[in-house]
Amino acid sequence: MNPRLQHSASPYLRAHAGNPVAWYAWGDEAFAEARRRDVPVLVSIGYSTCHWCHVMARESFSDDETAAAVNADFVAVKVDREEHPEVDAAYMSAAAAFTPHLGWPLTVFVTPNGRPFYAGTYFPPEPRSGMPSFRQVLAAVREAWIERRGEVDGTADAVTQALAEARSSASTGGQIPSVEDLAAAAAAVAAREDREYGGFGDGDPATPKFPIATALRFLQTPVVRIADPAASAVAERALTAMASSPLRDPVEGGFFRYATRRDWTVPHYERMLTDNAQLLEVAVDADDERTARGIAGFLTDVLQQPAGGFGAAQDSESWIDGVRSEGGYYLRDAASRAGIDPPAVDGKVVTGWNGLAIAALARAGARLDEPAWIESARWAADAVIGANIDAAGRLVRAALDEIPSRAAATLADYGQFAAGLVALGAATGEVVYAVRARELVTACVAEDGTVRAPGGGDPVLAAQGISSPDAASDGDEPSGHAALADAALSLWQLGASEDLRHLATGVVAAHAAGALAQPIAHGALLRVAARLARAPRQVVVVGDDPASALLRAARRIPAEVLAIVTAAQSAQWATAGFALFEGKAPLGGRTTAYDCRDFTCRLPVTDPAELES
Known part of the structure; x- marks a missing residue:
């Protein structure tokens, strides 16, 4: 008798405990085994009175x-639909x-x-x-899994996407943007490029000009790079133009808030944490190491406070x-600055803005091998x-x-x-940081599925019966x-619950129409939409040698x-509970890399040449 079924609370499962099929009950154990063996899962759903x-x-x-074929090539799961109606x-x-x-009976083949x-009946x-x-069905599925994995993954992605859209549409009435929608949005943003000086503008020499980092980051997503390379190139041109202009401090490396002229001259000399954190991400994605190092230096040397937070x-x-003097300090070279006091730093540590800087420095440090930035x-x-x-x-x-x-944190x-x-x-x-992030995200989901900051909005406004406006636009910051949605999707990409991907999908769907209508003002939301539209590439390196050539x-x-x-x-x-890491260990004691696409991984490698190929 199968011990996994014989003591089940379901009579239907108990009835199958004597089968030669090595059934699993519904749960993580079956999918973990499928990932370990890299085989599909056969899910058989029925109930005890089903003829x-x-x-x-x-x-x-x-x-x-037949059971031998199932056991050899699949992990089999038996589900009582009355016990698991949601499944x-x-x-x-x-x-x-x-x-x-x-x-x-419902017969469904799924990835690990x-x-x-x-699926069939x-x-x-x-x-x-x-x-x-x-x-014959078992043999065909096995052949497809081994010989045409790309097609299988594509079908799985399409079905999963369709289910996510159906769920989000049912709850919000919206849909997540398609690749075509995103390409059109990127083209609309790119159409606003200042072809002479880079960045976005209307051609008026006296119109203030902002970096709009959220829009630049959207243009840099892999979906836009593939669908519309010309639009994606606008981001790199903008960064190059800004980095070589007076908008960037050539001594300390940070960017100023905006320029008062079309050619990026006469900056407003305030240097914001939000702008520089996001522009660090833009520089890293553009492979502009010089600019990235300058921004990181500004963040750590100028804005970071004695207790650790960023001003x-x-x-x-x-x-x-x-x-x-307005801007006088910044107009001097390094030697001249040494003798005067720098402009004051607002040492207020804003929770969300620090999150932007933490993300930027962590990613930049990992990419450019700068452990001090990560620290x-x-x-x-x-x-x-x-x-x-x-x-x-x-x-x-x-x-x-x-x-x-005493001010409560916002949803942002x-x-x-x-x-x-x-x-x-x-x-x-x-992992403790990811676990804490997961707690923060789930704390923002109400019992009815809506998202809001825990504790509600501002208590004074609430007592007055005044609704706080929805800050849906993300022209300056997400x-x-x-x-x-970005945090939820990032957690899912590390193997956290599928519910987090559903959360990201639902949020994007709810706001997609407005974002597509005014894409330059919704770059952060569109960036999440672009990440949803493409299976993530996930690289996990396991080892103890920080100087490894493989790393x-x-x-x-x-x-991603x-x-x-x-x-x-x-x-x-x-x-x-982060499934991406299950079974990931060094091979033979050597640093090992796992290169995965949407959780399906190539064979692990220890040779840098194999990884790069």
Whole structure:
């Protein structure tokens, strides 16, 4: 008797405990085994009073030869639809993509990460009336899995995407943008390029000009790079133009808030944490190492506070020769600056903005092999976790000198800080940061599925019956909804719950129409949409040698996820529920890389040349 079924609370499962098929009950164990063996999962759904379920059980599941084929090439899961109605409903919806004849037994083939790629109902033991036999189906699925994995993954992605869209449409009435929608949005943003001086503008020499980093980051997504390379190139041209202009401080490396002239001259000399954190990401993605190093230096040398958090901004004014000077400090070279006091830094540690900086420094440090940047990000994260918390354990908007503000954190604070913690976890290998990020994201989901900052909005406005406006636009920084979706999707890409991907999908769907109508004002949300539209590439490097040639090669791979862990850390991630790390360990004691696309990994490698190929 099968011990996994014989003590089940389901009579239906108990009835199958004597089958020669090595059934699993519904749960993580079956999918973990499928990932370990790299085989598909056969999910068979029925119930104890289902006639054709009994027929198929007698004809196929009780047959030794058929069972041997199932056990050799699949992990089999038996589900009682009455015990797991949500599982039945999900797979029934998926089955509709493959057959108009829905019913039970429901037979669904899914990837080890739970994505359906083929489904049917009852299959006979021998071909009949145009219907293939069950063993023929098993053989065909096995052949496709081994010989045409790309097609299988593509089908699974399409079905999963369709299910996500259906779920989000049912709850929000919206749809996530297609690749075509995103390409059109990118083209609309690119059409606003200032062809002479770079960046975005209307041609008026006196119109202030902003970096609009959120739009630049959207243009740099792999989906846009592939769908419209010309639009994507606008981002690199803008960065090059800004980096060589007066908008960038040539001494300390940071960017100013905006320029008052079309040619990027006469800046407004305030230097913001938000702008520079996001532009660091732009520089890294553009392979502009010089600009990236300058921004990182500004963040760590100028804005980082003694307790670890990053200050909100640096002033535009300073005292020079007893006179208050607008920009005078920045107009001097390094030698001349040495003798005067720099403009003051606003040391207020804003929760969300620190999240942006933590994410940027963690990713940049991992890519450019700068462990000091990663440590700066860790220091800031620990400072925010330690100080930006109220008596109830909720995030607050900011802290000054480690004294928390009484203002509650916004949804953007939760989302931006969570996204920063996810990036920090991947860069340090410390799962505790990702676990904390997961807690922050889930805390923002209400019982009815809507997203909001824990504790509601501003209590004073609430007492007055005044609704706070929805800050849906993210022209300057990611909005609350965009940031939360970004954090949820980043967690999912590390193998966290599929629910987090659904959350990101639902948020994007709810705001997609407005974003597509005004794409330059919604770059952060569109960037999340672009990430949803493409299967992520995930590279996990497991080893203890930070100078490994394999790790250097991994840093050069343009992957959405680069996670660097020791063997012990990899196990901790897996234990914490991050499926990407399950089974990831060094081979023969050597640093090992796992190159995955949407959780399906190539064979692990220890040779840098193999990884780069």
